[in-house]
Amino acid sequence: MSTRQLYFISGSPPCWSAMLALAVKGLSYEPKRLDNAKREQKAPEFLAINPRGHVPVLIEDDTTVCETFAVLAFLDAAHDTPNGAPPLFGETPEQTARIWQSISESESSLRDQIGDISRPLFRGKGAEFADQITSNAEKVLAELSLLEARLESDPFLAGDALSAADLIAYPLLMQLGRAADREEAKAFDLAYPLPDHFTRISQWTDRIAALPGYDTAYPPHWK
Numbered sequence: 001m002s003t004r005q006l007y008f009i010s011g012s013p014p015c016w017s018a019m020l021a022l023a024v025k026g027l028s029y030e031p032k033r034l035d036n037a038k039r040e041q042k043a044p045e046f047l048a049i050n051p052r053g054h055v056p057v058l059i060e061d062d063t064t065v066c067e068t069f070a071v072l073a074f075l076d077a078a079h080d081t082p083n084g085a086p087p088l089f090g091e092t093p094e095q096t097a098r099i100w101q102s103i104s105e106s107e108s109s110l111r112d113q114i115g116d117i118s119r120p121l122f123r124g125k126g127a128e129f130a131d132q133i134t135s136n137a138e139k140v141l142a143e144l145s146l147l148e149a150r151l152e153s154d155p156f157l158a159g160d161a162l163s164a165a166d167l168i169a170y171p172l173l174m175q176l177g178r179a180a181d182r183e184e185a186k187a188f189d190l191a192y193p194l195p196d197h198f199t200r201i202s203q204w205t206d207r208i209a210a211l212p213g214y215d216t217a218y219p220p221h222w223k
Ligand SMILES: N[C@@H](CCC(=O)N[C@@H](CS)C(=O)NCC(=O)O)C(=O)O
Pocket: 009, 012, 013, 014, 015, 041, 053, 054, 055, 056, 066, 067, 068, 069
């Protein structure tokens, strides 16, 4: 029986992706929560594990894996997906390409843009960063329109099965939703509440939320 630990910061989208992958794979682990407010990820004990001081980090038996994509790839290569579900990175070259395409799109068109919207709103600095929020919101809404169109034909971002593409994009959209829920965010068009603006994306988020183990992956300080 393997031992497994996941170092994470609550609410971090990359960490949530790793935790969702563990949930989808049906793998138990010891959660090792680091406190960002205390900069625990920069403490010598953690820098000995990841000198960059970033989370997530997975330790399974003697293997230490840093970087979100590497964690997902390791879990996928090391463990079957339960109940005959396909691997997170696909079975065929075409599936693998679709999955990586979607992941790359999330990285280039959602991650930093949503970060630039949500960071000021979480810090109560919406007015100060209004131009930054507005310009990034336009980009994110354009990308969400493309995702909405994609989800017209498929239930998941890279086809008819859940994949790593969904596990990477989902926490980003949840981060946007949490930022959009702030009073200050009402001054901006952030497609909130989601079901009123993007029906299919909203149904897709419901599908992710129904995954077994979803609750264990949910950011503890959001509960
Ligand atoms: N490229 C890394 C980035 C991970 C990342 O940005 N982690 C953030 C949490 S969202 C972090 O560790 N921040 C702590 C810090 O930079 O001090 C990955 O994908 O794992």
